[in-house]
Amino acid sequence: xxxxxxxxxxxxxxxxxxxxxxxxxxxxxxxxxxxxxxxxxxxxxxxxxxxxxxxxxxxxxxxxxxxxxxxxxxxxxxxxxxxxxxxxxxxxxxxxxxxxxxxxxxxxxxxxxxxxxxxxxxxxxxxxxxxxxxxxxxxxxxxxxxxxxxxxxxxxxxxxxxxxxxxxxxxxxxxxxxxxxxxxxxxxxxxxxxxxxxxxxxxxxxxxxxxxxxxxxxxxxxxxxxxxxxxxxxxxxxxxxxxxxxxxxxxxxxxxxxxxxxxxxxxxxxxxxxxxxxxxxxxx
Amino acid sequence: xxxxxxxxxxxxxxxxxxxxxxxxxxxxxxxxxxxxxxxxxxxxxxxxxxxxxxxxxxxxxxxxxxxxxxxxxxxxxxxxxxxxxxxxxxxxxxxxxxxxxxxxxxxxxxxxxxxxxxxxxxxxxxxxxxxxxxxxxxxxxxxxxxxxxxxxxxxxxxxxxxxxxxxxxxxxxxxxxxxxxxxxxxxxxxxxxxxxxxxxxxxxxxxxxxxxxxxxxxxxxxxxxxxxxxxxxxxxxxxxxxxxxxxxxxxxxxxxxxxxxxxxxxxxxxxxxxxxxxxxxxxxxxxxxxxxxxxxxxxxxxxxxxxxxxxxxxxxxxxxxxxxxxxxxxxxxxxx
Ligand SMILES: Cc1cc2nc3c(=O)[nH]c(=O)nc-3n(C[C@H](O)[C@H](O)[C@H](O)COP(=O)(O)OP(=O)(O)OC[C@H]3O[C@@H](n4cnc5c(N)ncnc54)[C@H](O)[C@@H]3O)c2cc1C
Ligand SMILES: Cc1cc2nc3c(=O)[nH]c(=O)nc-3n(C[C@H](O)[C@H](O)[C@H](O)COP(=O)(O)O)c2cc1C
Ligand code: FES
Numbered sequence: 170x171x172x173x174x175x176x177x178x179x180x181x182x183x184x185x186x187x188x189x190x191x192x193x194x195x196x197x198x199x200x201x202x203x204x205x206x207x208x209x210x211x212x213x214x215x216x217x218x219x220x221x222x223x224x225x226x227x228x229x230x231x232x233x234x235x236x237x238x239x240x241x242x243x244x245x246x247x248x249x250x251x252x253x254x255x256x257x258x259x260x261x262x263x264x265x266x267x268x269x270x271x272x273x274x275x276x277x278x279x280x281x282x283x284x285x286x287x288x289x290x291x292x293x294x295x296x297x298x299x300x301x302x303x304x305x306x307x308x309x310x311x312x313x314x315x316x317x318x319x320x321x322x323x324x325x326x327x328x329x330x331x332x333x334x335x336x337x338x339x340x341x342x343x344x345x346x347x348x349x350x351x352x353x354x355x356x357x358x359x360x361x362x363x364x365x366x367x368x369x370x371x372x373x374x375x376x377x378x379x380x381x382x383x384x385x386x387x388x389x390x391x392x393x394x395x396x397x398x399x400x401x402x403x404x405x406x407x408x409x410x411x412x413x414x415x416x417x418x419x420x421x422x423x424x425x426x427x428x429x430x431x432x433x434x435x436x437x438x439x440x441x442x443x444x445x446x447x448x449x450x451x452x453x
Numbered sequence: 454x455x456x457x458x459x460x461x462x463x464x465x466x467x468x469x470x471x472x473x474x475x476x477x478x479x480x481x482x483x484x485x486x487x488x489x490x491x492x493x494x495x496x497x498x499x500x501x502x503x504x505x506x507x508x509x510x511x512x513x514x515x516x517x518x519x520x521x522x523x524x525x526x527x528x529x530x531x532x533x534x535x536x537x538x539x540x541x542x543x544x545x546x547x548x549x550x551x552x553x554x555x556x557x558x559x560x561x562x563x564x565x566x567x568x569x570x571x572x573x574x575x576x577x578x579x580x581x582x583x584x585x586x587x588x589x590x591x592x593x594x595x596x597x598x599x600x601x602x603x604x605x606x607x608x609x610x611x612x613x614x615x616x617x618x619x620x621x622x623x624x625x626x627x628x629x630x631x632x633x634x635x636x637x638x639x640x641x642x643x644x645x646x647x648x649x650x651x652x653x654x655x656x657x658x659x660x661x662x663x664x665x666x667x668x669x670x671x672x673x674x675x676x677x678x679x680x681x682x683x684x685x686x687x688x689x690x691x692x693x694x695x696x697x698x699x700x701x702x703x704x705x706x707x708x709x710x711x712x713x714x715x716x717x718x719x720x721x722x723x724x725x726x727x728x729x730x731x732x733x734x735x736x737x738x739x740x741x742x743x744x745x746x747x748x749x750x751x752x753x754x755x756x757x758x759x760x761x762x763x764x765x766x767x768x769x770x771x772x773x774x775x776x777x778x779x780x781x782x783x784x785x786x787x788x789x
Contacts, residue, residue: 171503174747211744218536220690220744266746396531396538397743400500402493403516403545404531418524418545423500439682440527447522447548
């Protein structure tokens with residue numbers, strides 16, 4: 170279904186640890202949204218000097234209610250744009266484009282699924298966990314971050330999960346270490362068929378590697394800088410191996426952000442590998 | 454020329470404005486609508502068709518295509534700048550054959566007017582691209598992106614040298630269907646853009662696209678290295694609009710009969726009108742599409758309103774209107 174371009178009103182702004190959860194009116198968005206979709210938000214109004222939209226994973230959607238539908242996103246302050254966003258107040262309006270991207274693929278048969286979220290990367294996993302459980306899947310969650318305050322939603326996600334394992338780099342909460350330090354055990358314990366992951370690129374690379382080593386299928390939602398978010402500019406590319414075995418620079422906004430973990434050339438992200446289709450052959 | 458009625462105060466929005474004839478032409482290419490997408494900012498139209506009817510605008514200018522498939526440059530490929538952005542995409546694309554088979558076929562079937570942008574690393578490559586397009590139906594015009602390094606001349610950009618630019622346009626003119634208008638796309642990164650404009654006109658260009666991005670650079674303060682994988686990049690967006698309007702003005706003044714497709718930072722109908730008044734016959738909307746994916750159609754509608762509010766009944770009357778002498782126009786005092 171085609172994405173919508175609409176003006177949403179801020180319904181609520183609330184803090185959650187280091188993050189801010191924004192609820193926005195968005196009629197029609199919920200019906201189109203599947204877990205893993207993202208949306209793009211305009212920053213600073215019509216004449217803004219910040220021209221490019223910022224991308225956020227869709228955290229929650231409500232299809233009905235007084236507002237004819239709404240959407241929630243989780244915002245971590247990174248630079249000017251995200252700072253402007255968390256400074257919004259009730260009744261402010263925002264320009265929204267979405268849902269965008271290719272969402273997570275759900276198993277046709279009940280399966281054992283592990284969901285791994287890094288920092289605010291847990292945001293899209295809530296909807297995913299609910300839908301997996303509706304399909305009779307077992308859901309185990311691993312949430313990791315540098316510190317306790319950089320975790321998002323660990324209390325709530327527990328409700329949708331058979332088990333929750335928390336890791337922090339500094340040991341301020343849960344296991345002292347990284348998500349991949351516990352992933353192997355959780356795979357064994359849950360007899361996992363699929364690993365879903367969303368978080369920083371380094372974490373995704375490590376998750377994909379562990380999953381591949383265990384022969385488990387993985388789907389990773391990547392985060393690449395995007396100018397348009399709708400597939401027209403070619404800024405958001407990364408090297409991905411296609412069904413034909415050929416590596417291409419693939420747009421993560423339309424062919425992702427969710428990719429099969431074994432198809433992304435993680436260690437080559439940020440480069441154009443020499444065997445990529447159309448790679449420079451020297452000379453220029 | 455129709456009489457322009459200048460109204461100073463804001464018009465009552467409910468006041469129905471008379472329709473404006475928005476038809477224009479780029480050489481032999483006649484179009485009912487004057488707003489186009491910009492090359493590299495609309496891919497081949499399919500994605501934007503989800504946001505607005507791409508057959509309602511002047512047409513789609515496709516991403517510059519080369520002879521062979523190209524991976525483009527390493528990421529990061531963009532950096533946001535005040536009211537603009539830098540890009541260093543490196544002309545990623547499928548190559549001309551796959552482009553004709555998939556993208557052009559889709560555009561034709563969709564019924565969108567299409568301007569095909571081509572790019573090459575040598576004069577010969579441009580010629581080959583033009584001959585590949587010769588027998589293809591449904592091409593309204595060819596835009597020649599000459600802001601590319603010439604591999605046969607130490608990477609000198611064609612657009613910066615009148616001889617190199619002319620050689621490319623000649624090669625395209627010789628190999629393309631004689632009925633297809635050729636639009637030469639100029640770079641603002643030259644000492645005198647009029648010299649280049651005159652050179653490509655003599656070489657057979659039917660129209661000009663003005664302007665391509667201007668070279669820029671950003672240093673990332675976290676890594677303390679260039680922000681882009683390609684080190685430098687092309688600056689676009691509202692930040693470059695005054696440069697673009699200046700280029701259109703200078704060229705129209707020197708070559709008043711050569712049609713210009715104007716672009717550079719157009720965000721709304723009034724921005725587009727500046728280009729028309731400075732001498733453009735049509736405009737492209739590029740970077741702003743990233744902010745508003747329905748921008749090309751919105752800008753076109755706003756341009757019509759902007760023209761009507763100033764008393765124009767046809768777009769053609771407004772082309773180059775800013776160049777008129779001090780004795781023009783006749784201002785209807787009743788409407789002052
Ligand atoms: C698919 C996707 C989903 C995302 N989901 C979330 C989410 O749920 N919550 C959240 O807090 N953040 C999310 N992000 C990251 C968020 O988009 C960036 O933090 C934000 O764009 C930074 O903007 P800024 O103005 O604050 O930072 P600046 O550094 O000033 O931004 C400058 C430019 O770089 C781009 N940029 C900078 N950092 C990133 C980044 N990490 N990813 C993408 N673009 C970047 C910006 O879009 C902008 O164009 C997501 C990114 C993507 C691509
Ligand atoms: C991401 C991006 C990619 C572009 N790719 C091309 C291209 O392939 N060929 C070309 O002639 N111009 C290309 N351009 C330049 C635009 O077509 C246009 O000339 C320029 O950006 C100025 O217009 P704007 O400010 O409205 O974007 C590109 C611009 C951007 C921002
Ligand atoms: S962000 Fe423009 S193509 Fe992906």
